[in-house]
Every structure is written in structure tokens, then in C-alpha cells.
């Protein structure tokens with residue numbers, strides 16, 4: 135909580151994060167429209183379409199609020215790995231999933247999103263407008279969370295546990311990859327900095343020493359080569 139409070143305390147960072155969330159939501163909305171096109175189940179199609187509309191509306195809300203907050207430009211540390219938005223929906227591969235596994239995956243993503251948005255709402259005491267926006271969006275996320283669970287139970291009454299388990303494993307794997315990539319980037323920067331501070335000084339020293347050994351003043355240039363041949 136204190137970490138989230140810190141992440142959200144700065145208005146600039148808050149604005150950047152909301153704009154980033156807007157992209158994630160819009161991505162999710164596009165994937166869900168695609169899912170609606172692909173499914174053969176009429177009631178799922180209706181639900182996916184409504185879901186897609188919700189995500190598009192969230193994108194719009196986040197974008198608007200982000201722009202409002204963004205008073206001046208500047209680079210800020212976004213800490214995205216600390217407070218991601220409705221993550222998961224953005225890297226959904228709709229075409230390759232069955233309705234069952236898609237629902238399981240959606241359910242878990244929405245559940246995680248609902249949990250995170252509830253935290254963000256709670257720490258945003260200093261910004262009532264953004265807090266109200268999260269509260270409104272949270273209602274939709276809770277609906278997404280419950281309809282996906284119910285539909286999964288309808289389509290796969292016996293395999294629902296397995297589907298959820300598989301989806302959870304896939305999400306864990308993706309999280310691991312994300313953390314590993316982020317860590318690799320941090321370590322890479324650290325290694326470069328270390329090399330800079332550890333390897334550079336001896337060379338600088340050597341260069342200084344070499345410079346001291348050079349005679350001062352002008353020294354005679356090498357004799358010019360004869361100009362008779364082209365070499």
C-alpha cells in the first residue's frame with residue numbers, strides 16, 4: 135500500500151500512468167471485438183461485444199483524465215512494473231484460443247485488474263476525481279470478472295478447474311518473462327555503469343602517464359616520403 139501510495143502521489147506520474155492504461159484498455163477492447171467475431175456462441179458474442187465497448191470506454195476515461203492531469207511535459211519514472219493497469223488483456227492471442235481457455239484467461243485478467251483498481255482507488259484519496267473514475271471502472275471490471283467465470287462454468291462444467299489452472303500457469307509464465315526482461319535491463323545498465331567506473335579510471339591513469347612522458351613543445355615531424363611513386 136505505501137508503495138502504491140508513493141506511485142500514485144505524483145500528479146505527473148499519475149497522468150502518464152493513466153495514459154498508459156488507456157492504451158492497454160484500448161488494446162483489450164480490440165482483442166475482444168476480434169473474439170466476438172470469432173466465437174460461434176451467440177451469447178458469448180453479445181457479452182464480448184459489450185465487454186469490448188466497456189474497455190473502449192475505459193480507454194477514453196483514462197485518456198481524458200490523463201490529459202487533464204498532464205499539465206506540463208517531462209519524463210517521469212512510471213514504475214509500470216509496480217502498478218500495471220488491466221494487464222494481460224493487451225497480450226491476448228484471440229485467434230489461437232478456444233472459447234473455454236479464452237474465458238479462463240479473461241477471468242483471471244479481469245480478477246487481477248479488479249484487485250489492482252480497488253487498490254488504486256483506495257490510495258487516491260488526494261485526487262477525488264481520479265478516484266471516482268477508478269470506482270466507476272471497477273464496477274465494469276467486476277462484471278467482466280463474473281460473466282467470464284459463469285460462461286466458463288456453462289461451457290466447461292467439468293473442465294473449468296483445469297482451464298483456470300492452465301490459464302494461471304500461462305499467466306505466471308508471462309509474468310516471469312516480464313520480470314526477467316525488466317531485471318535484465320536493470321542489470322545491463324548496472325553492468326555498464328560498473329564497467330564505466332571500474333575499467334575507465336586505470337585507462338585514464340595510463341593515458342595521463344603516457345602524456346607526461348611525451349616531450350613538451352613542438353617535435354619534429356616525420357620526413358616527408360619521396361613523391362616519385364604513387365605509394
Ligand SMILES: [Fe+2]
Nearest residue numbers: 159189192220
Ligand atoms: Fe477495463
Ligand SMILES: [Fe+2]
Nearest residue numbers: 244274275278
Ligand atoms: Fe475489463
